Amino acid sequence: MDHFLYRDGILHAENVPLPAIARDVGTPVYVYSAATLLRHFRLFDEALSWGPHLVCYAVKAASNVAILKLLGDAGAGMDVVSEGEYRRARAAGVPGDRIVFSGVGKTEAEMRHVLAHGVRQINLESEPEMRLLSRVATEMGVTVPVTVRVNPDVDAKTHEKIATGRSDNKFGIPIARAREVYAEIAKLAGLRVVGIDVHIGSQLTDLEPFRQAYRKVADLTGILRADGHPIERLDLGGGLGIPYARSNLAPPVPSEYGQVIREEVGHLGCEIEIEPGRLIAGNAGILMTSTIYMKEGEGRDFLIVDAAMNDLIRPAMYGAHHDIVPIVETAPGTDRRPYDIVGPVCESGDTFAKGRDMAPLGAGDLIAMRSAGAYGAVMASEYNSRPLVPEVLVQGDRYAVIRARPTLDEMISRDTIPQWLSEA
Ligand SMILES: *Cc1c(COP(=O)(O)O)cnc(C)c1O
Numbered sequence: 001m002d003h004f005l006y007r008d009g010i011l012h013a014e015n016v017p018l019p020a021i022a023r024d025v026g027t028p029v030y031v032y033s034a035a036t037l038l039r040h041f042r043l044f045d046e047a048l049s050w051g052p053h054l055v056c057y058a059v060k061a062a063s064n065v066a067i068l069k070l071l072g073d074a075g076a077g078m079d080v081v082s083e084g085e086y087r088r089a090r091a092a093g094v095p096g097d098r099i100v101f102s103g104v105g106k107t108e109a110e111m112r113h114v115l116a117h118g119v120r121q122i123n124l125e126s127e128p129e130m131r132l133l134s135r136v137a138t139e140m141g142v143t144v145p146v147t148v149r150v151n152p153d154v155d156a157k158t159h160e161k162i163a164t165g166r167s168d169n170k171f172g173i174p175i176a177r178a179r180e181v182y183a184e185i186a187k188l189a190g191l192r193v194v195g196i197d198v199h200i201g202s203q204l205t206d207l208e209p210f211r212q213a214y215r216k217v218a219d220l221t222g223i224l225r226a227d228g229h230p231i232e233r234l235d236l237g238g239g240l241g242i243p244y245a246r247s248n249l250a251p252p253v254p255s256e257y258g259q260v261i262r263e264e265v266g267h268l269g270c271e272i273e274i275e276p277g278r279l280i281a282g283n284a285g286i287l288m289t290s291t292i293y294m295k296e297g298e299g300r301d302f303l304i305v306d307a308a309m310n311d312l313i314r315p316a317m318y319g320a321h322h323d324i325v326p327i328v329e330t331a332p333g334t335d336r337r338p339y340d341i342v343g344p345v346c347e348s349g350d351t352f353a354k355g356r357d358m359a360p361l362g363a364g365d366l367i368a369m370r371s372a373g374a375y376g377a378v379m380a381s382e383y384n385s386r387p388l389v390p391e392v393l394v395q396g397d398r399y400a401v402i403r404a405r406p407t408l409d410e411m412i413s414r415d416t417i418p419q420w421l422s423e424a
Pocket residue numbers: 058060061079102103199201202203237238239240275276277278279374
């Protein structure tokens with residue numbers, strides 16, 4: 001469920017008619033619903049209410065500081081994968097002891113920053129990383145809580161680019177080597193084992209891979225405890241999928257996911273951490289765009305819109321589906337025809353949808369790409385020298401620009417010409 005609904009034939013974000021935002025901010029623009037973001041966070045929080053837990057929002061899904069502030073104020077922790085994301089979370093007022101630092105390639109500088117400013121735990125992904133963190137922590141005179149991300153070798157049955165829990169992925173250490181690795185950590189100064197971490201992929205629409213992975217983590221908990229390691233926390237990652245097409249069967253909901261967690265690891269007495277990103281932000285955001293031209297091609301019609309693959313790369317990168325709807329609701333009985341909906345970028349991959357049935361649209365008409373809140377704005381670029389897409393947050397009947405569209409001059413003035421080229 002989200003808060004993008006038609007009222008009197010106009011698509012609204014909560015109580016705000018989207019054409020008002022288009023007039024004010026222009027298009028393309030991302031629009032987020034605060035009520036939807038909060039609702040999704042609370043569903044996860046409630047799903048784990050049977051025991052001690054912390055829902056750490058995966059910042060990479062949608063990392064605007066305003067979104068982090070909204071969720072952080074509601075009690076969310078944060079899962080970050082870079083110093084930049086860590087700084088965003090802190091700028092949003094999230095305390096260090098609610099921030100988990102994940103990622104396969106943390107640098108020494110990043111470690112130093114989070115150790116100096118406070119972190120709940122660092123999820124380690126390799127032996128060289130453990131040794132480096134041990135040295136850094138020792139030099140800084142601190143002891144850092146750590147988990148090891150284990151790779152459980154389960155097939156998440158998702159898109160190959162977002163599967164992370166198979167033995168041929170770059171993530172974590174093979175679960176079969178976990179005992180050795182924990183034994184080494186126990187000997188390293190500056191590190192304090194607090195638990196185990198696992199994350200098997202994104203956009204999972206079946207609970208079975210989660211169940212398999214969590215069962216392996218439960219077994220490992222017993223083994224590591226017997227070896228004398230204090231396993232008090234289980235970080236179970238993110239990855240629960242969302243319904244991108246309204247016509248499809250809905251994936252499992254957070255309460256069912258919470259039940260699987262309870263069944264597989266609930267008896268261990270551990271504090272549970274989860275790191276959902278997509279499910280919190282995905283359906284909480286749309287990308288609003290205007291049509292520029294309607295172009296009749298050979299046997300197909302193109303709707304050329306002012307958003308492009310640089311603003312929303314998911315269709316080009318993952319072949320992802322987004323529902324696309326007109327902001328002014330189509331009257332019942334209107335004839336529809338198939339359109340290829342494409343952006344202006346000079347690549348054939350700049351196609352949002354093929355053969356999508358829509359009522360005829362004219363230049364300047366507004367449309368929304370739904371379910372664009374996660375891995376949308378955060379993956380935007382300036383390809384084709386298109387300024388970074390702006391973001392707007394709606395809450396009730398208020399809205400605010402939370403990231404302004406840079407002017408073309410601002411974009412260009414970041415480039416500098418070397419002295420030797422300016423010499424006449
Ligand atoms: C990407 C990622 C997440 C979030 O995944 P979603 O599918 O957005 O829920 C959580 N944890 C880690 C370590 C990740 O890399």
